[in-house]
Amino acid sequence: MTQAIATNTVAPLPLPEGVQGVVADWSSDQRAFKNVPWGKAMMWIFLLSDTFIFSSFLISYMTVRMSTTEPWPNPSEVFALTLWGKKIPLILIAIMTFVLISSSGTMAMAVKFGYEKNRKITFILLLITAALGATFVGMQAFEWTKLILDEGIRPWGNPLGAAQFGSVFFMITGFHGTHVSIGVIFLIIVAIKVIRGDLDHQRPGFLTGRKGNYEIVEIMGLYWHFVDLVWVFIFAVFYLW
Amino acid sequence: MAHAEAQQHDTQGHQHAHAQGQQHPIGIYLKIWGLLFVLSTASYLVDYFHFQGYLRWFLIIVFMLLKAGLIVAVFMHMMWERLALMYAILVPTVLLMVLLGIGALEADYTFFTRGVFFVKGLL
Numbered sequence: 001m002t003q004a005i006a007t008n009t010v011a012p013l014p015l016p017e018g019v020q021g022v023v024a025d026w027s028s029d030q031r032a033f034k035n036v037p038w039g040k041a042m043m044w045i046f047l048l049s050d051t052f053i054f055s056s057f058l059i060s061y062m063t064v065r066m067s068t069t070e071p072w073p074n075p076s077e078v079f080a081l082t083l084w085g086k087k088i089p090l091i092l093i094a095i096m097t098f099v100l101i102s103s104s105g106t107m108a109m110a111v112k113f114g115y116e117k118n119r120k121i122t123f124i125l126l127l128i129t130a131a132l133g134a135t136f137v138g139m140q141a142f143e144w145t146k147l148i149l150d151e152g153i154r155p156w157g158n159p160l161g162a163a164q165f166g167s168v169f170f171m172i173t174g175f176h177g178t179h180v181s182i183g184v185i186f187l188i189i190v191a192i193k194v195i196r197g198d199l200d201h202q203r204p205g206f207l208t209g210r211k212g213n214y215e216i217v218e219i220m221g222l223y224w225h226f227v228d229l230v231w232v233f234i235f236a237v238f239y240l241w
Numbered sequence: 242m243a244h245a246e247a248q249q250h251d252t253q254g255h256q257h258a259h260a261q262g263q264q265h266p267i268g269i270y271l272k273i274w275g276l277l278f279v280l281s282t283a284s285y286l287v288d289y290f291h292f293q294g295y296l297r298w299f300l301i302i303v304f305m306l307l308k309a310g311l312i313v314a315v316f317m318h319m320m321w322e323r324l325a326l327m328y329a330i331l332v333p334t335v336l337l338m339v340l341l342g343i344g345a346l347e348a349d350y351t352f353f354t355r356g357v358f359f360v361k362g363l364l
Contacts, residue, residue, distance in 0.1 A: 018324065025325035033326050044330050055337045059344045066348035069355050076288050094285045101281060105274035108316045115264050218263060218318075225316045229309055235281075236305035240288050241298070 037215045040222065047226045050179075054230050057172050058237055064164040065241075073160035075239045078151065079143070093239045096139050097231065100180075103132035104228040107221045114217035119194055122217065126191035129224065133184040140177045144170075172234060179227050190220045263318045273315045280308050 015034055016024045026032050033041040065072055076089040083091065110125035147153045147169070155170050157163040193199055193212065202211035284304040287297055314320040319327060 015323070022324045022328055025323060032329070034323055036322065036326060041326065044326065048330050048333060051334055052337070055334075055340065059337070059340050062341070063344040063348040063351070066345065067351035067355065069352070069359060090285065090288050094281070097281050097285075098278065101274070101277045104277070104312065104316055105270060108270040108274075109267060112264065112267060112270065222317055225312055228316075229312050232305055232308045232312065236284065236301050240284060240301045 037219075039210075039215060039219050043219045043222045047222065050226065050230075054172075054175070054233070057175065058233060061168045061172060061238065064168060065162075068162040068164055070162040072162050073158065073165045075241075078147070078153075078160065079239065090239060092139065092143055093235065096136055096143075097235050099132050099136050099139070100228050100231050103129045103136070104225055106132065107224045111218045111221040114194065114199075114214040117200065117214065119197065119200070123191050123195040126187055126194065126217075126220075130184050130187035130191065133180050133187065133224075133227075137177055137180050137184065140173060140180075144173075169238070172238060176227070176230055176234060179230070183224050183227050186220060187224065190217060263321060265318075265321070269315060273311050277308055277311060280304050280311075284308075 015021060025034055031038070031041075079091075079093050080087050080089045081091045082088075106125045107129045110122050110129060113121040113125060152159050153166045153169070155167045158166050193205075194217065198205075199212045199214050199216070202213060204210055205212060205216075281304075284301060287300045287304070292300060319330070
């Protein structure tokens with residue numbers, strides 16, 4: 001018994017770095033992703049598949065926009081708002097961008113305080129992140145309402161130009177908004193787990209027997225940053241182009 | 242005694258392994274946050290000042306890639322991960338460039354045929 005434990009005290013060999021490390025990791029006949037909890041590796045693989053979904057949307061948007069013979073509605077004017085009697089181009093989208101980036105910042109700090117096991121600050125930061133995410137979805141609902149009711153934009157056509165504008169817009173922003181909404185729900189769930197102390201006491205989650213720990217805050221963070229990342233691309237190629 | 246010592250060793254090793262798990266000073270997050278704000282403002286200004294043509298597209302893509310890079314590298318901790326994970330996630334996205342190229346070719350062709358068959362006065 002004593003012997004068995006004593007043999008375990010030897011420090012593991014250092015892992016090779018660089019390209020040699022890649023080969024060693026992948027050919028090690030063990031898990032390929034060292035120093036990474038499997039939940040995190042799986043989240044990365046899910047995000048990779050989600051990248052392909054969003055890329056398919058954005059690339060099909062590119063093809064319909066390049067191939068239409070009708071003029072494309074100018075997003076700068078479509079998404080302008082009149083504030084204080086002055087028409088400011090694209091201002092709503094700019095504010096939404098800043099809201100989402102801010103939520104990414106608070107999320108990154110929540111991960112840091114989570115690993116420090118600072119329950120209160122992690123909880124507060126997660127709630128701020130969720131609130132900013134909900135604000136973003138709210139502004140998107142306002143934007144959709146304005147486009148549908150005031151501008152008469154429909155998925156099958158609109159009075160401003162190319163019919164594809166509506167279908168692409170509702171498809172891409174709708175899919176992204178759904179991601180944000182799901183993220184807000186999970187942020188609240190993780191925040192509750194943090195403040196209840198589930199992660200400190202290693203209580204299992206409701207769908208798993210796996211012991212809870214602060215890695216789930218980082219995994220949640222990966223998803224949330226990805227949502228922000230997708231918005232970076234949508235903002236650039238749909239709203240600014 | 243040996244048991245207790247081994248256990249202590251084990252917990253230390255365990256804590257050490259945990260300390261390795263993505264802990265970085267708060268300053269770097271705040272700096273990147275600020276940088277993302279600056280880059281977003283810059284890309285908004287591209288529209289505000291009505292830059293057009295290649296300059297507009299160039300600036301939009303540069304700001305987009307810088308922002309994406311900062312988010313993935315720092316906020317998602319990719320720059321501190323092992324190369325095996327980095328390659329597994331980042332290399333497949335390069336394949337999307339192929340899809341992008343095919344899409345562009347197809348769109349050009351569709352635009353050309355629409356021009357030939359749909360636009361009045363050409364035939």
